Structures are given as C-alpha cells and as structure tokens.
Amino acid sequence: MTWNMDQAILLGCGVIVTWLTTVGMPKTRLVAFALIAFALLVPLPRFTVFDIIVATLGTLSVTTIANTVMVAMSRNHFVMPEASRAEFVSGMALLTVVGGALYASTFGFTLLDLYSFGFDERNFTLLAAPLWLFAIFKRWMWFVITIPLVAIAVRLQLLQSANWWDYVIDPVYWAVAMGKLVQQLWLGRRVATV
Amino acid sequence: MLGWAVQAGAAAALAALFYATAPAYDNGWRWAHSTTLSAAKTASPEPLFEERIIDKGGGGFQHAATIIKIGNEFIAFWYSGEYEGTANSAIKAARFDGKAWSAAFVVTDQMSTARELGRFIKTVGNAVPYITDDGALHLFYTVVPMRGWSTANLAVKSSFDGGRTWTAARRLISSPLLNLSTMVKSAPLAGTNGSILLPAYWSLGTQYPLVLQVGKDMRVTGLHRMGNNRAGLQPTIMPVDDDKAVGFLRRLRDARKTGLRTTLTKDGGKTWSKPAETGLPNQGTPTVGLRLAKDRILAIFSERNEGILSFGMFNDDGSVRARMFTLPTKFRGNKAYPYAIQDADGTIDLMFSCEDNTAICHVRFNEAWVEQQSRQVSGAAP
Incomplete structure (x- = not known):
C-alpha cells in the first residue's frame, strides 16, 4: 500500500x-x-x-476535516466552543443548498456548470468574504474559523485539486449536512409542538 | 458598535488583500490551432494504402488504440485484458519504425496504477497520448475505482525519454462528485497558454461532452462543457481557426433515432452550439477527424453495428460535404474506436480495434488514396 x-x-x-x-x-x-x-x-x-x-x-474537503476536528474539540470542551443552534442550522442549510446546486449542475441538470467557476480563486473570495464578515458580525465562530482555513488551503493548493469547490465541500459532508439539517428541523418542530 | 466596525474593517481589508493577491486565472484559453492545421502539409501525388496488425501481446480483449509520433517513430497505446472491464487489465504499447511494429509491451496495469495512486482500482481503460513543447510524452488514461465505466476518473503518466520509462501515475481531479465519471477517448489539443486541452465526457446517469484544461503541473485548471445533459459522448475537436472548431459527438446508446452529431464553437471553446444531426449513422463508437487541405475535414465513423468504418468529408462549418466510402480492409470482425493522426508529409495513420476487439489494426494511407477511393465509388473527388 x-x-x-x-x-x-x-x-x-x-x-x-x-x-x-x-x-x-x-x-x-x-x-x-x-x-x-x-x-x-x-x-x-x-x-x-x-x-x-x-x-x-x-478526497475529503478542508471544511470536513476542519469541522470534524472542531466537533471533537468542542465536545471535549477543548478550546473550541459549541456552535449555537442558529449557527449550526445555518451552516448545515448552506452546505445542503450549495452542495445540492453543485451536484445537480455536475449531473448536467443545468446548463450552467458551477464546478467550472471553482478554477478561479477570486470567485471564492467574492463569495466567502461577505459570509465571513456576516459571521464576524453574528459571532459565529465556526464560520469565522473555517472560512480562512479553507481560503489558506486553497491558496496553498494543499489538495490535489486546483478547484476551490473541492476544498469547500464533498459529498460525504453534504450527506451529513442534509441529515443534520433534517434532524434539527424535526427537533425544532417537536419542541414547538410540545 | 465601534468594536464591530474595527473588526469588520480589518476583515474586509484582509479579504480585499486576499482577492488582490489571488493568482491570475487564464480565462482566455484557446487552442494553438497552428499545430493542428495541415496547410503546410505536402500531399503525396501517389496513393498510399498499407494494412498491418499489431502483435496481440498475449491475446484477450484489445481496444481503444491511439497513436502518436515521437522523433522518427510512432507509439501506439491501447488497453488490454481478459475481457472489457476485467481486473487484470493493462495499458499496452508498441513501437512502429515506419516498416514494422515491435512486440507489445506493458506501460502500466491495474495493480501498478493502484499502487502509484494509493487507492483501489478495479480496471484501467482508454488512454490518449500527448507531447508537450518540452518533448515530454504524457499519457492520460481512464481508471475505474468502482463498478462500471461511469465511475471512471483520469490519471496521467509522463515520460521524458520517449516512452521508455514513466513517472508514477497522478490523479486528475475533474469532478466534485467523488471525482467520478470523467473519461477520455480523443486526441488532446495544444492550448495557447502552454496548457493541454483534453476532450472528455461525463457518463454517470446523464451524459455530456466537455473539454478539460490541464496545466503544466498536470492539474485540471479549467473546464468547459460542449453540451448539456444527453448531448453526446466521446467528443473529437477539429479546430479550423483561432476561435472556431467543429466537435464530433458520439450518439448516446439509447438514442436510436440519432446519428453522428456535430457542435460548433466560435469563441475558442468557451461555448458550443446545440448539437446538430448530420444525417450520417454512428453506431456505438467515436468519430475521428482530420483537417485536410482545401478547408475540408475528413471524418471516420462507424457505419453499422457490425462495425464497418466509413469515411465522410465535412466543411469547416460542420456541414456534410460528402459521404464517401467504407474502409476496404482485409481485417475481419467488428472494427471500432478509430483514432488517427496525420504526419507533416500528409501520411495518415489510422488505428482501430479489429477482429472483434481481439486485435489492434493499423492502416496507413494518404489524401491521394482518399481521393482515388472517392472517385471509384462516387465518380467524383470529395
């Protein structure tokens, strides 16, 4: 091996x-x-x-790797605080929507090929910078930490891919995000009902 | 509030700095068409037609041959195995000195590729060669990590001594979905920025053709689609000037009523027209194109399910000029997956699977022979 x-x-x-x-x-x-x-x-x-x-x-994305480590740290009360419910749901919803659009586009269901935009790093900055500023304003630490990590990894080309989409999301995290989102929305509905 | 403003200002400045220092993306990629045009080719007045068969190198399934000229000799590549998609598959090659083919030898196999990539590989498939300006020979080939060709992705090996020794295989990342479903079959083109433009296709669930831009570091650095869902497969691109090109598309397997399709670009491959029917048949095999003198494109395509290869002549706008003749050959059985190159002296080397995919055949001819054949069949030159 x-x-x-x-x-x-x-x-x-x-x-x-x-x-x-x-x-x-x-x-x-x-x-x-x-x-x-x-x-x-x-x-x-x-x-x-x-x-x-x-x-x-x-290859797992940088977001997956970073967030996995952050989950482990926060669960063990090691430096990293747990995400608020609003931040968590927003993150999972964003990944679900972005991943859904990217993979639908890849399957040829749309004329626009979103993946092709990922070869220009400036597109990533244009999309991620407003999100980062919003996260700083909202004190969403997971976003605040994850976005620069992804940006640095893209700049240094740490993975084999030259496309920033592969640093942002992968199908494994997309599936997990969908599951977590459904779980959170279901739990929220139950709490509201009770 | 002031604290937030300071933080936001600092973050915005950092983001702006990041944007400003981002590496420039070469969005103006297009082919260096001069390397593919044949204006300088000197057509021989005497018709030339020769047929050869390459050593089977152990028998079994032999398919998807390609050829490239390096120095004064030619190298053919194809994939071989017990049957299509078998685990014990290999990319084989043979050398041609202009008179005879050498014995077949293995460039890489499924196990070697798996070891080099550090991942499980079920089989290897279609391979296409390309020589960069520095003389390096690159071999792009298909690797299948799971079950079925539709899960395939691409790997590349490079040689700096004319194909005698090869670097370890490297993966090409071309899809966000587990890097699945990108395959190659047709000849790569030179990009003006030193890149390689690699015709490819997606075939998982839906099917469409695309062009990958591969940088000097052998990473995929750009991608343009040649059509949307169900546009076609296995594109062959024939540049006709700096911006225009004709793309030949293999019809989809379940599209019974369609034949050979063409698509056009007028902006260097960034956008392509909706694929148009040519009225010519196309049965389960890609088309090869060669741009001849007099603004004509010679296309070799599969006529019927029995795998008869036919010759057609196209105009630079993708319209059919003439449907000419079928390849007169002594080789028996199904003939499929043609691939051809044209030398500076006008000689054309056509490779294809023959003898029901148990052998690789080589036919050498020139434009004078094409015109002679066309006159014999239709009474007029194309």
Whole structure:
C-alpha cells in the first residue's frame, strides 16, 4: 500500500478525532476503536479495506476535516466552543443548498456548470468574504474559523485539486449536512409542538 | 458598535488583500490551432494504402488504440485484458519504425496504477497520448475505482525519454462528485497558454461532452462543457481557426433515432452550439477527424453495428460535404474506436480495434488514396 497526501490527511484526521473523542472514554470503547482501525488496515487479497474506502470516498474537503476536528474539540470542551443552534442550522442549510446546486449542475441538470467557476480563486473570495464578515458580525465562530482555513488551503493548493469547490465541500459532508439539517428541523418542530 | 466596525474593517481589508493577491486565472484559453492545421502539409501525388496488425501481446480483449509520433517513430497505446472491464487489465504499447511494429509491451496495469495512486482500482481503460513543447510524452488514461465505466476518473503518466520509462501515475481531479465519471477517448489539443486541452465526457446517469484544461503541473485548471445533459459522448475537436472548431459527438446508446452529431464553437471553446444531426449513422463508437487541405475535414465513423468504418468529408462549418466510402480492409470482425493522426508529409495513420476487439489494426494511407477511393465509388473527388 502506497501512502499519499489524501490518505495521510484522512488518517491524521482520524487519529486526532479518535484521541480527542476518547478522552475520558471507557476502556471498552477504546478497544473497539483500536479493533476497527486494525480491521481497516488488514490486507484483503490485494487491497486493504482502508484503500477501498479511500477510493470510494475520494478526497475529503478542508471544511470536513476542519469541522470534524472542531466537533471533537468542542465536545471535549477543548478550546473550541459549541456552535449555537442558529449557527449550526445555518451552516448545515448552506452546505445542503450549495452542495445540492453543485451536484445537480455536475449531473448536467443545468446548463450552467458551477464546478467550472471553482478554477478561479477570486470567485471564492467574492463569495466567502461577505459570509465571513456576516459571521464576524453574528459571532459565529465556526464560520469565522473555517472560512480562512479553507481560503489558506486553497491558496496553498494543499489538495490535489486546483478547484476551490473541492476544498469547500464533498459529498460525504453534504450527506451529513442534509441529515443534520433534517434532524434539527424535526427537533425544532417537536419542541414547538410540545 | 465601534468594536464591530474595527473588526469588520480589518476583515474586509484582509479579504480585499486576499482577492488582490489571488493568482491570475487564464480565462482566455484557446487552442494553438497552428499545430493542428495541415496547410503546410505536402500531399503525396501517389496513393498510399498499407494494412498491418499489431502483435496481440498475449491475446484477450484489445481496444481503444491511439497513436502518436515521437522523433522518427510512432507509439501506439491501447488497453488490454481478459475481457472489457476485467481486473487484470493493462495499458499496452508498441513501437512502429515506419516498416514494422515491435512486440507489445506493458506501460502500466491495474495493480501498478493502484499502487502509484494509493487507492483501489478495479480496471484501467482508454488512454490518449500527448507531447508537450518540452518533448515530454504524457499519457492520460481512464481508471475505474468502482463498478462500471461511469465511475471512471483520469490519471496521467509522463515520460521524458520517449516512452521508455514513466513517472508514477497522478490523479486528475475533474469532478466534485467523488471525482467520478470523467473519461477520455480523443486526441488532446495544444492550448495557447502552454496548457493541454483534453476532450472528455461525463457518463454517470446523464451524459455530456466537455473539454478539460490541464496545466503544466498536470492539474485540471479549467473546464468547459460542449453540451448539456444527453448531448453526446466521446467528443473529437477539429479546430479550423483561432476561435472556431467543429466537435464530433458520439450518439448516446439509447438514442436510436440519432446519428453522428456535430457542435460548433466560435469563441475558442468557451461555448458550443446545440448539437446538430448530420444525417450520417454512428453506431456505438467515436468519430475521428482530420483537417485536410482545401478547408475540408475528413471524418471516420462507424457505419453499422457490425462495425464497418466509413469515411465522410465535412466543411469547416460542420456541414456534410460528402459521404464517401467504407474502409476496404482485409481485417475481419467488428472494427471500432478509430483514432488517427496525420504526419507533416500528409501520411495518415489510422488505428482501430479489429477482429472483434481481439486485435489492434493499423492502416496507413494518404489524401491521394482518399481521393482515388472517392472517385471509384462516387465518380467524383470529395
């Protein structure tokens, strides 16, 4: 198995998340994590399960990696504050809408190809700067931190892609965002009903 | 309030600085058409027609051949395996010195590519070569990470010694959706800014043709669609001047009533016209185009399901000038996936899958032979 940048990022992210989320965890859960990690690396006839997962998922976006680490930190009360409900719902809604438009466009359902706009970094700045200013005004720290991280990663071209869309969103996070949004809206409706 | 104003001002200044220092995006990309026109080509007065078959290199499925001239010799590339989409597939190559083909050899295979990319690869497929101004030979090829061609994406290997040794494979990121569903088949073009313009197509669920711009660092740096959903597949682009080009599109498999389609651009490939029917048949195989002298485009396309290759002549505006003749060849079985290049002396080298996709065939001819054949069939030159 040859390691490349994507795998290193994915593995590093996993190690950090595992470490942070297992702080204070019972030993049984730690053992379960270790077993899963081991299973992922056991070679099948030609590839490890980890290889197949990476091939299937592709490269995770900088937003996914950053937010995953931030979730782990906030849940363990480590520097990062938890997002307010308004910020969380706004973030998930934004990712859902943006991802939906991007992937619908990619499937050819629209004449406009949104992905092609992602090759010009200035387009990202034009879209992200107002959002960043709004987040600063609203004190939405997750937005305030994530947007510059993505911008720096785009500028440094840390991933294999030269398209900033691949730094902003990936299908895995899009699916998670949709699920979380539905969950939050459902919970909100239930609270309102009660 | 003052605190917010200071923060907002600082943030806005930072964003403006970020915008101002963003790398310039070369939005004016277009092809360097002089490399593809044949105005300087000297047509030989004597008709030339030769047929050869390349060593099968172990038998099995042999498909999607391409060819390129490097120095004084030619190299053909194709993919090979037990059957189409099999796991033990390889990109093979052979050299041609103008008289005979060498034995086939393996450039890369599914396992090597998987190791180099660090990811699971189910199979490899269509490969197209390109030589940059610095003499480097680049081979763009299809890799399939999951089940089916529609999940394919692209990889590239480069050679700086004429195809004897190759760099490790690198991925090309061309789609936001798990980098799925981008394939290549037709000849790349030179971009004016030193980039490579790579005709490609999306085929997951919906199907449409596109052009990828590949930078010198072998990253995809631009993308333009050649049509929307269901426009066609496997585009071949024939530039006719700095801004104009004719695109040939393979019809979709389920579009029974449609044949060979063309689309036009007048702005260097940024926008393309709605694909138009040519009235010529097109059965399950891409079309190859060559721009001949006298403002004509020679197109070689598949006539029927049995895989007979036909010759047609097009005008620079994409209209049909003449439907000429079918390729007279001694090779049996299905003939598909034509690919051709024209040398400076006017000689055309046509590669295609033959013998029911168990061999790669090579036909060498010139414009004089095309005119001779056309006269024999229709009584007039095209």
